[in-house]
Structure formats: structure tokens, C-alpha cells
Amino acid sequence: VSTQSTGKWSEGKEYNIGEIDITQGYSLSNELLVSRIPTLYHVKNGEFRVYRAGSRDVDSWKRFLENKEWERIDPLSWYRKPGSFPMTLFGLLTKCALWATGYHGYMTKELGMNPTVAGALLFFLPMILLICFFIFGVCSVHYFLGKQKPANLVGMQRAKPRTTRQSRADDDQAGDDTKKDQ
Secondary structure, rough: OOHHHHHHHHHOOOOOOOOOOOOOOHHHHHHHOOOOOOEOOOOOOOOEEEOOOOOOOOOHHHHHHHOOHHOOOOOOHHOOOOOOOHHHHHHHHHHHHHHHHHHHHHHHHHHOOOHHHHHHHHHHHHHHHHHHHHHHHHHHHHHHHHHOHHHHHHHHOOOOOHHHHHHHHHHHHHHHHHHHHH
16 A cells, blocks of 8 residues: 555544554564554554555545444454553563674674574573562562561460479479379
């Protein structure tokens, strides 16, 4: 679809036509799950619908809009909408992967580092740091927000040790009781 010709046609109508260069907005194209070019979306009131019917020429797209054929298409689920938490996370992961790929190229070509070592540094070091951060976070939450155990449940319960004075008095009293029974 030529967005220029469709954009001119849509002037003065209730439609706005937008274009995204997926070579520049790669994480957005992943967030939108672009699988073929062009991928056409109809967006109205926050509901995203993917145009999959018919051909992808300008006349088909015009008919799709003018005849309100988009009303027959179910909107995307909440988790597939751009801007939803899962799709935003997917876009961020894509950005991280692109960053790692670019930095790996820099480390191997510019710095002359062994590709295996560069890959290990880019993968294992961040993983170890993330695991340590996660463990620290879980321990911190448990330490600061964890429910305190009642004193009677902490450790093994033992009888209070008797003082020597108490021991002798108890023994003397026990001896007196046995003498009275005889």
C-alpha cells in the first residue's frame, strides 16, 4: 500500500494514515508482530485490528475503510495490543538483543576479542548480575516484609534452667514429701 497515495486520499476524512519504517523502529515492529510488509492495522478507540483480508493495494484498503469492513474483524486481545505489558516487554527484549548484537560486533571487530569470550561476557556476566540482584531482592523483601515468627516457635523450646538455689529447694521439698509418705 502506498501510504502517500492513501494519505492524500484520507485528507479531510475521519481517517489518519501512518507509516512506520521497520528498519528504524525494529522493536516497535516486533511489538506489533509485523510478519509481512506491508502490515496494516486499523486503530479506533484503542482497539487494534489487523487487516488480513484481500489484497494489499490502495483500492482494497480504501474499500476496507469506506465500507467499514474493519467492524467484522475482532480486535486484538489485551495482551497483544501495542503498549500492553507483554508487548512492551517483548519490545524491550528486542532492543536488548539488538544492543547485544551491536556490542558483540564492536567487541570482536574493533577490540579484536575472541567471539566466544565476547559472547560469554555479554551473556553470562549480565545473567550472573541479574541472578544476584534477584536473590538480593528476594532476601531483602523477606527480611523487611517477612512475618516475624512468634517467640514460642523460634528454635527448640527448653525448660528454663533452674538456679542452684531453686534446685536445692526443690530437691529438699521432694525429699520432705517422701519422708511424710513413709
